[in-house]
Amino acid sequence: MLTIAGRKFRSRLFGGTGKFASPEVMREALAASGCEMVTVALRRVDLGNPADDIMRVLDRERYLFLPNTSGARDAQEAIRLAHLAQASGGGEWLKLEVTPDPRTLLPDPVETLKATEILVREGFKVLPYINADPILALRLQDAGAAAVMPLGSPIGTNQGILTRFQIAIIIEQARVPVVVDAGLGAPSHAAEAMEMGADAVLVNTAIAVAGDPIRMARAFAMAVEAGRTAYEAGLGTVRRDAAASSPEEGLGFLR
Amino acid sequence: MFTVPEFTALQTAIARVREEDVLSALRGDRIGIQGLAALLSPLAEPHLPAMAARAAFLTEQRFGRTIQMYAPVYLSSYCANRCAYCGFSADNTIDRRVLTFAEAEAEAMILHQRGFQHLLLVSGEAPAKVGVDYLEEIARRLRDRFAALSIEVQPLATGEYARLFRAGITSVAVYQETYDREVYKQVHLAGRKADFDHRLDTPARAAAAGMREVGIGALLGLADWRAEGLALGLHLAWLRKHFWRTGLTVSFPRMRPAEGEFKPLKPVAERNLSQMIFALRIFDPDVGLYLSTREEARYRDGMIGLGPTRYSAGSCTAPGGYGLADAGGEQFEVGDSRSLAEVSAAIQAKGFDPVRKDWDAVFQAKGVRQEAA
Numbered sequence: 001m002l003t004i005a006g007r008k009f010r011s012r013l014f015g016g017t018g019k020f021a022s023p024e025v026m027r028e029a030l031a032a033s034g035c036e037m038v039t040v041a042l043r044r045v046d047l048g049n050p051a052d053d054i055m056r057v058l059d060r061e062r063y064l065f066l067p068n069t070s071g072a073r074d075a076q077e078a079i080r081l082a083h084l085a086q087a088s089g090g091g092e093w094l095k096l097e098v099t100p101d102p103r104t105l106l107p108d109p110v111e112t113l114k115a116t117e118i119l120v121r122e123g124f125k126v127l128p129y130i131n132a133d134p135i136l137a138l139r140l141q142d143a144g145a146a147a148v149m150p151l152g153s154p155i156g157t158n159q160g161i162l163t164r165f166q167i168a169i170i171i172e173q174a175r176v177p178v179v180v181d182a183g184l185g186a187p188s189h190a191a192e193a194m195e196m197g198a199d200a201v202l203v204n205t206a207i208a209v210a211g212d213p214i215r216m217a218r219a220f221a222m223a224v225e226a227g228r229t230a231y232e233a234g235l236g237t238v239r240r241d242a243a244a245s246s247p248e249e250g251l252g253f254l255r
Numbered sequence: 256m257f258t259v260p261e262f263t264a265l266q267t268a269i270a271r272v273r274e275e276d277v278l279s280a281l282r283g284d285r286i287g288i289q290g291l292a293a294l295l296s297p298l299a300e301p302h303l304p305a306m307a308a309r310a311a312f313l314t315e316q317r318f319g320r321t322i323q324m325y326a327p328v329y330l331s332s333y334c335a336n337r338c339a340y341c342g343f344s345a346d347n348t349i350d351r352r353v354l355t356f357a358e359a360e361a362e363a364m365i366l367h368q369r370g371f372q373h374l375l376l377v378s379g380e381a382p383a384k385v386g387v388d389y390l391e392e393i394a395r396r397l398r399d400r401f402a403a404l405s406i407e408v409q410p411l412a413t414g415e416y417a418r419l420f421r422a423g424i425t426s427v428a429v430y431q432e433t434y435d436r437e438v439y440k441q442v443h444l445a446g447r448k449a450d451f452d453h454r455l456d457t458p459a460r461a462a463a464a465g466m467r468e469v470g471i472g473a474l475l476g477l478a479d480w481r482a483e484g485l486a487l488g489l490h491l492a493w494l495r496k497h498f499w500r501t502g503l504t505v506s507f508p509r510m511r512p513a514e515g516e517f518k519p520l521k522p523v524a525e526r527n528l529s530q531m532i533f534a535l536r537i538f539d540p541d542v543g544l545y546l547s548t549r550e551e552a553r554y555r556d557g558m559i560g561l562g563p564t565r566y567s568a569g570s571c572t573a574p575g576g577y578g579l580a581d582a583g584g585e586q587f588e589v590g591d592s593r594s595l596a597e598v599s600a601a602i603q604a605k606g607f608d609p610v611r612k613d614w615d616a617v618f619q620a621k622g623v624r625q626e627a628a
Contacts (some may be wrong), residue, residue: 019319021606042617045404053611073500079617084617102468103495103541104504156317211314 004201005093005125005146013036013224014172014179014195016204017054018044020213027057033217038063039095039202041070042081049086066127068095070110072109074226075115082119085151094119095149096128102144105155108135113143120144129181132163137170137178140187148174149202151182152193158185164250171197187216187223194227256456257493262435265482272296281305286538291488294534296482303526305554306533310562313540323543323565324595325373325405326366329574330354330393332584334379336446338432340474340510340517342586343379344571345446352574353384358394358454363401365577369569369595372402372612374427377572377586380409380448387415391422395592398423409447413459416464423619426507427461428470429454434486435478438520438606442477450525458490462498467618469494469501470545473600475528476519484531488538503622504543505535505566507552511590525554529561536562552601557590559605564611568598 002009006150015035020026030038038058046052049069058065067085072078078098096119098111113136119126125146130136140148150170153159158180158184161167168253171178177199184190190201203220210216271292280290281302293299321563331353334343342349354362363374376393378385383410394404405426406419415426433439436451443449458469471490473483487505494503509528510519523531532544546555546563548570555566570589575582591598599609 019321020322020608022603022608043618044610044613046612071614071618078619081615084615100500102500158316205316205319208319 002177002253004127009200011224012200012219012228013190013221014200015063015207015217016180016202017041017058018204019208021208023053023057025213026054026208027247028065029081029213029217030058032221033203034221036064037066039066039068039204042067042085044072044089046047046088047085047090052091063088064093066093067093067096067163070099072098073100073111074098075111076113076116077165078115079118082115082122082124086124091233092123093125094127094150096126107151109130109133113139116140116145127179132166132170134169135184141175145176147177147199149179149181152180153183154191155182157183158206160181160185160189161196164187164192164196167193167198168196176230187219190220191223191227191230194224195230197231202223242254257318257459257490257497258484259434259438259489262437262478263484265434265485266479268292269296269481269485272298274298276484277302280537288485288488288492288538291534291538294537295484295531299534300526301531302416303530306486306530306537307355307561309421310533310536311560313443313536314560314562314564317540318564320560320606321610321613322559322563322602323373323610323613324371324599325375325565325567326369326371327375327377327407327567327570327572328363328366328406329377329390329572329576329586330361331344331378331383331385332574333381334446335381335383335562336379336448337444338446338448339442340477346444347584351584352582353378354574354579356392356396358575358579360396362575362577362579363397367400370611371595372428373614374401374403375405375407375567377407378409378423378574379586381445382409385409385413385553387418387482390419391492394422394424394567395465398616398619402607402612402616403526405470407470410454411460413460415463416466419504420465423616424469425466425614425619426470426502427458427466428472429457429461430470430472430474430506430508431455431486431490432474434473434479434483434490438478458494459497462501464495467502467614468504469475469498470504470506471582472506472508472545475523475531476521478521479578480521480523480531481539488535488561491535491542494621502543503539503541504545506545507532508547511549511587526541529558532558532562536601545611548591549587552589552593555598556601556605559602559607566602568593570597572582 067090069078069081076167099105152161179200180193180201276293280293403425407428545565573582573585602609
């Protein structure tokens with residue numbers, strides 16, 4: 001079972017709360033996904049207010065809330081948001097997002113590392129959102145990150161895993177769970193990440209803007225399970241030349 | 256510094272567009288300034304449904320099924336400029352007033368009670384009445400009660416924008432009105448605003464000061480809207496390149512024939528406005544697009560999901576218009592007078608979420624001293 005910072009998760013699919021047509025659709029989609037961890041943007045929700053349009057439809061017993069610092073441009077802002085999350089009952093879990101370019105929302109590696117170092121010292125369980133940079137992933141683990149969340153492709157693009165080569169290295173070297181986040185546009189992308197050995201995936205846009213978000217959430221849940229099962233079962237190696245299914249085939253003349 | 260080509264050169268670029276340019280812009284991913292010219296051209300008009308579909312796809316991909324809600328607070332109707340088209344022009348004999356701090360707070364809190372979290376603070380351009388000190392004080396009084404505060408006031412200096420940013424202002428809107436220098440001269444008769452280049456450089460100053468978001472726009476009805484659209488695209492692209500940390504938005508204030516004594520020099524039809532919105536969305540999938548209550552309810556409802564990402568509701572364009580018995584004269588008459596609840600219901604009916612809060616005051620540092628404490 002997946003364990004992050006001492007907490008166990010049955011589902012390896014994490015959800016988000018952005019871009020849905022309504023809070024009700026969001027609630028149903030999250031339920032259909034079977035996820036147990038949901039990220040919420042601190043800019044969007046008022047964590048301490050039970051009447052908040054998102055907070056009022058989500059069951060805090062059912063989901064671990066992972067507040068995120070979406071919108072932060074540097075370490076200082078992200079840290080301030082983390083303090084806000086904690087003060088309003090968000091706990092110590094934090095998805096750290098430092099995205100100074102509002103267009104691509106790509107994460108700033110320097111500020112992310114800086115903020116991680118400080119927040120870990122303060123006792124936060126930090127899950128940093130990063131570009132798929134293996135060295136940065138190692139540096140963040142050294143700094144005490146509870147997991148690393150490399151992107152498959154820029155957020156919201158539905159492009160799938162364009163960073164496959166680097167993600168494979170990150171997974172190979174990881175001492176903490178690797179959660180592939182951003183860019184997963186289809187269940188097959190999620191399955192691909194899981195087959196590669198990712199510990200979990202986070203999917204938001206692809207579910208939120210699907211024609212039927214609830215059915216799409218179910219589709220992602222199945223894909224994540226299929227991908228994980230395949231990984232655990234041991235996938236055959238991909239090879240260029242044809243491999244005989246019986247080892248001695250074609251060599252019957254040998255004595 | 257951003258320099259805009261001669262307006263006639265922009266018009267020529269659009270006139271040179273061929274049918275195949277339009278088709279390739281409709282197929283392309285990053286259409287560039289040539290593609291924008293193509294989509295603004297008359298040859299693109301038969302493709303309006305395809306443009307709408309492409310714009311809707313990009314808007315949903317980038318912004319999801321959401322529309323951000325905001326409301327303006329008019330602080331003052333005093334203005335030192337003489338602009339031929341504006342209700343606040345210094346020439347006009349309207350009842351003028353500037354809100355006291357307490358009055359401004361009261362107006363803002365009425366909107367707060369109605370459910371607004373994003374406010375746009377608007378004033379005429381009279382620095383003696385509404386200067387940086389005044390705006391700074393208002394921002395300090397409101398910052399912790401709202402998710403985000405924007406301003407649409409006279410152009411300021413970089414240092415002044417930085418002061419307002421520290422006081423809690425998150426974004427600045429400043430419209431060029433027209434990118435046609437000749438028309439600009441013709442309608443801006445007197446005042447600081449008569450300086451075309453100073454105004455053109457204002458969005459860059461706001462961005463340089465660290466503002467989260469900068470909004471540009473052209474007042475539609477003054478000059479050829481197609482060339483205005485192309486100039487807006489050039490301005491956007493330049494700002495993106497030079498201030499990559501700054502979020503950008505475009506507004507489409509359209510003069511209505513019925514409004515005031517000033518008749519639009521170049522009327523812009525709903526079809527034209529739609530084409531302009533679709534073209535800019537396709538050109539820049541990430542730009543925030545405003546569609547204010549200047550437009551009628553029917554049109555605003557129709558445009559939900561097709562490009563615009565910010566809607567106002569229940570707006571009043573007179574200082575004190577929400578709560579004061581003796582409100583001043585208004586800047587213009589709104590086309591959509593529905594309440595926040597009514598506009599929200601229309602947005603929900605289209606399958607979109609009217610988002611009231613998508614920022615937080617905590618993003619803005621409260622000044623160095625408090626930060627160190």
